[in-house]
Amino acid sequence: MMTTLILIVATAAAWLLATIWRRARHVPKVNIEYFAFEGDNSAARYIAEAGSLLARGYEKYTKDGQPFAIRNASDPRRPVAILPLRYLEEVKNAPQSKLSFPLFMEKASVIKDICGPEMTEEAQTIARMDLNKALNKLIQPMQEMVAKAYDKEMPPCPDWTLINPRQLIAQSFARIATRVLVGPELCEGRWLTLSRDYINSVIKAPGVVRHKYPHWLRWVAKYIEPSVHAVLKYRREGAELLRPVLEARIAELDDTAPQTGGEKERHERQHEDAIQWLLEEFRARGKKLTPDALAQNIYVIMTAAIDSTSSTALWMLFDLLDHPDAMAEIREEILRVSGRAADFVWTRHALGELRVLDSFMRESLRVHSFTQITIERMAAEPFTFKDGLHIPKFSQLAFPRYPYGMDAGVNPDPKTFDYKRHLKKRTGADAAKFHFASVSEDTLAWGTGMHACPGRFLAQEALKLIFLRLVSRYDIKHDGEKRPGPDRMMGLFMGPDASANILVKEVASST
Structure with a gap:
């Protein structure tokens, strides 16, 4: 009996090893030019210098309309295809069953392997449909959140005072995101710190898992890896905080059902936040929203909102300090639109009147890039473009975001920071284009098609609220002892120098 059991176990182990070996050896690759470093092609070099590659x-391929491939940090066996813009329409219009953004997210991240599903289809839907529509009602509470962040993080500064702006910016975005996502019930108290704890842990855990566990063994990390245990712990705590709010919202919808014949129409909502949007979207699909699914969806949206947008804001602040002429004009614009009223309540329309600030923000977005590639997709099945370019199943493709924005053929004199560059374009038939959150032909920053960044309008209004308060109420300048250092490079990701301090001083009169 024991001999038979040993034989069965040995056979199963041999089959498993053979399967893993076959998968590791037989990986079809994109049949295009592979571009690599000369000499040292180590993973460490890609982490430090992938942007230059x-x-x-x-310059060598894309500007001539040719694709090329480079090392894929998520799966070195399958290089990522970098495509020129002539493929953009086909990628944009390809169905998800062929070129998939969710599949890319699933395969590029280890989070699903170690923590379960990231963002459900319902969350993707509400991010595209509900968030932008709700902003008209959310600007005032967002303004209040910014004021609370400044009250907490900005010290009294009648004279020049040294501060690190990273905390002020991060707290401002955290409070805005908390109010928008979990509503007034939870926007104060433990959720604010809990969401930050979750974000820190979920940023750390994937790198630890990739380093310590081979691809085929990562599923065990959720059972034995402390960094993964931290992610799951914060997720459980978030679910428990959300539970009473979710139950109360469910009861409200149930109470209205007999009178309305169903759930309230979206324009009649009593609550505008992601808890309500997700609850209604789940119910519309005949599904039950659990506290755990609610917590995970909100955490994922919050991670994307706070981390990348905080880096973008820090870059914008440094650019503002480097261009005092822009700062002076932006301050005057803010004072003009607000009528110099100290208690001015901003609306979305009023924020839209800050056109110089908007153009400045878009220019800063052009010259800095949190990620240097965009519009990433994965082939859910073998895919062939009209010109014959073949993409094998599970191969990743992307477009070059940062090099495109710095191309003189796209943006003339690209190395010059022209804070009115995009304002000058907003004339005639293009008057409604080229604002910060626009998806247009001069930038790939926001992606394209149905997966264009759904949070770009929230980022636009949040950034304006943060900067209008800073510029109108404070004089700011670089720390004379230490200016910001070079950007941090991590593969095809970049980040500003978060250690840099600035000097601030309250202005004599403010809005």
Whole structure:
């Protein structure tokens, strides 16, 4: 009996090893030019210099309309295809069953392997449909959240005072995101710190898992890896905080059902936040929203909102300090639109009147890039473009975001920071284009098609609220002892120098 059991176990182990070996050896690759470093092609070099390799590939191939491939940090066995813009429409219009953004997210991240599903289809839907529509009602509470962040993080500064702006910016975005996502019930108290704890842990855990566990063994990390245990712990705590709010919202919808014949129409909502949007979307699909699913969806949206937008804001602040002429004009614009009223209540329409600030923000977004590639997709099945370019199943493709924005053929004199560059374009038939959150032909920053960044309008209004308060109420300048250092490079990701301090001083009169 024991001999038979040993034989069965050995056979199963041999089959498993053979399967893993076959999968590791037989990986079809994109049949295009592979562009690599000369000499040292180690993973460490890609972490430090992948951006320069992408830029050289753009000059050599993309500008001539040719694709190329580079090392894929998520799966070195399958290089990522970098495509020129002539493929953009086909990628944009390809169905998800062929070129998939969710599949890319699933395969590029280890989070699903170690923590379960990231963002459900319902969350993607409400991010596209509900968030932008709700902003008209959310600007005032967002303004209040910014004021609370400044009250807490900004010290009294009648004279020049040294501060690190990273905390002020991060707290401002955290409070805005908390109010928008979990509503007034939870926007104060433990959720604010809990969401930050979750974000820190979920940023750390994937790197730990990739380093310590081979691809085929990552599923065990959720059972034995402390960094993964931290993610799951914060997720459980978030679910428990959300539970009473979710139950109360469910009861409200149930109470209205007999009178309305169903749930309230969206324009009649009593609550505008992601808890309500997700609850209604789940119910519309005949599904039950659990506290755990609610917590995970909100956490994922919050992670995307706070981390990348905080980096973008820090870059914008440094650009503002480097261009005092822009700062002076933006301050005057803010004072003009607000009528110099100290208690002015901003609306979305009023924020839209800050056109110089908007153009400045878009220019800063052009010259800095949290990620240097965009519009990432994965082939859910073998895919062939009209010109014959073949993409094998599970191969990743993307477009070059940062090199495109710095291309003189796209943006003339690209190395010059022209804070009115995009304002000058907003004339005639293009008057409604080229604002910060626009998806237009001069930038790939926001992606394209149905997966264009759904949070870009929230980022636009949040950034304006943060900067209008800073510029109108404070004089600001670089720390004379230490200016910001070079950007941090991590593969095809970049980040500003978060250690840099600035000097601030309250202005004599303010709005």
